[in-house]
Amino acid sequence: MDSKKASRRKFLKGGAAAAAVGAIQSASGQTPAPAPVKRSLKDEVAYGERSHYVTSVRVAVLERPSPDEFGLTFHVLTPLQDQVGIITPSSLHFVGTHRGAIVPDIDPREYRFLLHGMVDRPLEFTLEELKRFPSVSRIHFVECLGNRARADHKTVQQTHGLTSCSEWTGVLLSVLLKECGVQKGANWVVSEGAEEVKGAGSIPLAKAMDDCLVAYGQNGEAIRPQNGFPVRLIVPGFEGIYNTKWLRRIKVVDHYYMTYNDYGHISKDPKVAGLNLQWGPKSVITFPSGGQKLPGPGVYQLTGLAWSGGGAVRKVEVSADGGHTWKDAEIRSQVHRMAHTRFGMTWKWEGQECMLQSRCTDELGQVQPTKAQLAKFFNQPPDYYHTHGVQGTDNTIQPWRVAADGSVSNAFA
Amino acid sequence: MRLRRLVPLMVILGLPQPGSAQSSTYGLGKTPTAEEIRSWDIAISPTGKELPPGSGSAKEGAPLYAQKCAACHGATGYGGRAPQLIRSENTTLPPGAKAPPCLSPCIRNETVMGIYSPYATTIWDYINRGMPFGKEGTLTPNEVYALTAFLLYKNGVIAEEQVLDAQSLPQVKMPNRDGYVLPEWKHGMPRPFPNKP
Numbered sequence: 001m002d003s004k005k006a007s008r009r010k011f012l013k014g015g016a017a018a019a020a021v022g023a024i025q026s027a028s029g030q031t032p033a034p035a036p037v038k039r040s041l042k043d044e045v046a047y048g049e050r051s052h053y054v055t056s057v058r059v060a061v062l063e064r065p066s067p068d069e070f071g072l073t074f075h076v077l078t079p080l081q082d083q084v085g086i087i088t089p090s091s092l093h094f095v096g097t098h099r100g101a102i103v104p105d106i107d108p109r110e111y112r113f114l115l116h117g118m119v120d121r122p123l124e125f126t127l128e129e130l131k132r133f134p135s136v137s138r139i140h141f142v143e144c145l146g147n148r149a150r151a152d153h154k155t156v157q158q159t160h161g162l163t164s165c166s167e168w169t170g171v172l173l174s175v176l177l178k179e180c181g182v183q184k185g186a187n188w189v190v191s192e193g194a195e196e197v198k199g200a201g202s203i204p205l206a207k208a209m210d211d212c213l214v215a216y217g218q219n220g221e222a223i224r225p226q227n228g229f230p231v232r233l234i235v236p237g238f239e240g241i242y243n244t245k246w247l248r249r250i251k252v253v254d255h256y257y258m259t260y261n262d263y264g265h266i267s268k269d270p271k272v273a274g275l276n277l278q279w280g281p282k283s284v285i286t287f288p289s290g291g292q293k294l295p296g297p298g299v300y301q302l303t304g305l306a307w308s309g310g311g312a313v314r315k316v317e318v319s320a321d322g323g324h325t326w327k328d329a330e331i332r333s334q335v336h337r338m339a340h341t342r343f344g345m346t347w348k349w350e351g352q353e354c355m356l357q358s359r360c361t362d363e364l365g366q367v368q369p370t371k372a373q374l375a376k377f378f379n380q381p382p383d384y385y386h387t388h389g390v391q392g393t394d395n396t397i398q399p400w401r402v403a404a405d406g407s408v409s410n411a412f413a
Numbered sequence: 414m415r416l417r418r419l420v421p422l423m424v425i426l427g428l429p430q431p432g433s434a435q436s437s438t439y440g441l442g443k444t445p446t447a448e449e450i451r452s453w454d455i456a457i458s459p460t461g462k463e464l465p466p467g468s469g470s471a472k473e474g475a476p477l478y479a480q481k482c483a484a485c486h487g488a489t490g491y492g493g494r495a496p497q498l499i500r501s502e503n504t505t506l507p508p509g510a511k512a513p514p515c516l517s518p519c520i521r522n523e524t525v526m527g528i529y530s531p532y533a534t535t536i537w538d539y540i541n542r543g544m545p546f547g548k549e550g551t552l553t554p555n556e557v558y559a560l561t562a563f564l565l566y567k568n569g570v571i572a573e574e575q576v577l578d579a580q581s582l583p584q585v586k587m588p589n590r591d592g593y594v595l596p597e598w599k600h601g602m603p604r605p606f607p608n609k610p
Contacts, residue, residue, distance in 0.1 A: 069494045070485075070546065099543070114445060114453050122450060123442035132441055179437045190456045197543040200456055204598040249453055256595055258459055260539040263530050266593035273594040274605035281608075310603060364601065367608040377606060 056082035058092055061146070062158055072100030075146060077161025080286050080305065086139065086333045086340040088164035090219045095226045096144040096162060096240055098199035098261065104246050106194060108222075108230040113214070117189075117252035120181030127230050130214060133171040138213065139336040141165040141307045143279055144240035145265075148394040151386055151412040156289040159398055159410065163282075163307070165340035168234045169217030174209045177252070182209075186252045190259065191233050194248040201242050201261040203235060204277075205252070211236050211338075214247065236338035237278050237309030239265075239393060267391065271378065275392040279309030281368045282395035283316055283343070283360035294406035297351035303332070303344035308362035309393075312336065315361040316343040322355040322399065323370065329358065337363075349402070355411055357399040371396045371412075386412045457538040461583030464537070467554030468578035471571070474563025477556055481545045490567060495546070496520040499567045500528060527568035531593055533577075533585040537561045558582070 060066035066073040078094040116122035149159035192200040213234040228245030283306035317326035333342035371385040399411035490499025
């Protein structure tokens with residue numbers, strides 16, 4: 001015992017001596033250690049916050065303030081310009097709701113999910129029961145139909161901030177549908193949320209049986225309240241609104257139900273209708289992007305995100321001359337189907353004015369169009385979509401103008 | 414020794430093949446009663462098969478509209494802070510006045526739900542599930558029928574005296590009945606857009 005105490009004392013003395021030596025060395029020119037962060041037991045032990053030097057935040061869409069006239073938070077945009085990799089931090093995931101819905105406070109112990117309609121065995125599940133099914137974790141983007149770049153959008157957050165990407169964990173909807181036994185003649189499912197407006201939409205049964213997820217996990221933890229806690233539907237590659245948050249019910253039906261959401265998407269033009277539901281190939285350069293400034297000529301890492309509702313990203317090209325010549329970018333992340341994919345290239349800016357843009361090709365061979373190509377498809381003048389919103393999903397190419405002073409702006413402005 | 418101990422566990426894991434039509438695989442979840450399903454099932458099909466008993470006309474809907482809707486949607490169904498509900502001959506705003514919010518779809522005159530929706534069931538469904546704002550789910554079926562009739566009458570779709578119920582509501586011939594093409598989706602299907610670089 002005595003010898004142990006003695007050795008401990010010796011050790012402490014030694015430590016003090018070492019610390020003293022360190023301090024002397026600092027005083028003599030060694031870089032001093034930074035001051036410690038302000039201590040917080042919550043951060044150190046319970047649940048960590050990011051550094052106070054990191055200030056990247058979501059902002060409300062330009063078109064409607066949050067809170068709006070009814071005190072509601074409408075759509076808020078994720079700060080793509082600040083993000084690295086392919087996963088959007090859960091706390092920065094964009095938020096869109098049916099009409100500025102009030103986020104429901106659902107006790108997971110009280111949560112129920114009803115699966116019924118044209119099935120042999122309607123079933124009601126608790127959250128605990130959903131978790132007893134085999135789970136899958138998949139990385140998918142969710143993008144709102146309202147993600148339409150316009151001339152008055154200044155930053156990539158404003159032009160493209162209604163898309164985000166997470167690892168979602170849950171049970172495949174197909175597993176639950178098979179558990180209930182889908183009947184012959186069924187063609188659609190109607191999914192419905194538990195928020196005050198109970199937002200609902202019709203999804204093709206073929207998609208529901210393909211890869212949809214009844215998800216309870218987001219990026220390794222429970223889904224955030226604003227993103228559908230405790231359970232939401234993930235419909236990979238489809239318009240955001242079909243990814244029903246606060247999922248309370250799925251009804252298997254024989255025909256299109258024309259819910260309020262469905263009615264909000266209808267068109268009698270088959271060309272427009274054909275470009276609904278599933279996102280096409282899309283990409284955007286996040287650096288350099290609108291509102292940023294290059295400090296001077298030299299080497300930079302040009303980077304951005306590419307994704308497609310049609311599957312995996314196969315190729316991303318970048319043009320620095322307004323789309324006359326293109327060069328393949330490097331894919332700098334793992335490539336997942338219906339997921340954000342990081343691309344980049346080492347780029348030397350000589351200090352001249354230029355126009356940067358990216359173009360995505362997906363696994364189906366679909367190529368991201370320019371606004372002029374889309375205008376031609378819809379028999380509109382070439383610059384029509386510079387000032388008008390695209391009907392249906394907007395997956396057009398976004399050019400950024402780099403001025404001689406290094407400032408970057410929306411080329412449609 | 415270790416292998417033998419694994420055997421009973423594998424028996425527990427030996428569930429039926431997933432997807433067999435005859436029975437469930439996991440035996441999880443509770444079978445809801447017909448009454449429970451009815452109380453959850455607020456999605457109204459264009460056939461109207463889920464519509465509850467009850468009825469209402471535009472005459473009954475007018476005072477309800479004034480009482481429960483006009484504060485947000487405007488006394489005439491136009492000019493409130495909530496989206497337009499009734500087509501208006503004169504949509505010029507007084508100086509300084511803000512246009513009503515333009516949601517998706519951008520609701521202006523010809524695209525108010527009482528005209529643009531291909532089925533009257535959509536109007537009934539949305540009033541029933543989502544209105545009035547802040548008091549959702551408080552309207553009785555009779556009130557929802559009456560308010561639906563009022564909006565359809567004010568938009569020139571039905572007569573003032575027409576009574577709507579579970580039978581007559583799905584029969585209402587909406588002016589935009591054929592105004593949509595159904596989206597199609599198949600696994601691996603490219604979008605119908607001639608993409609060329």
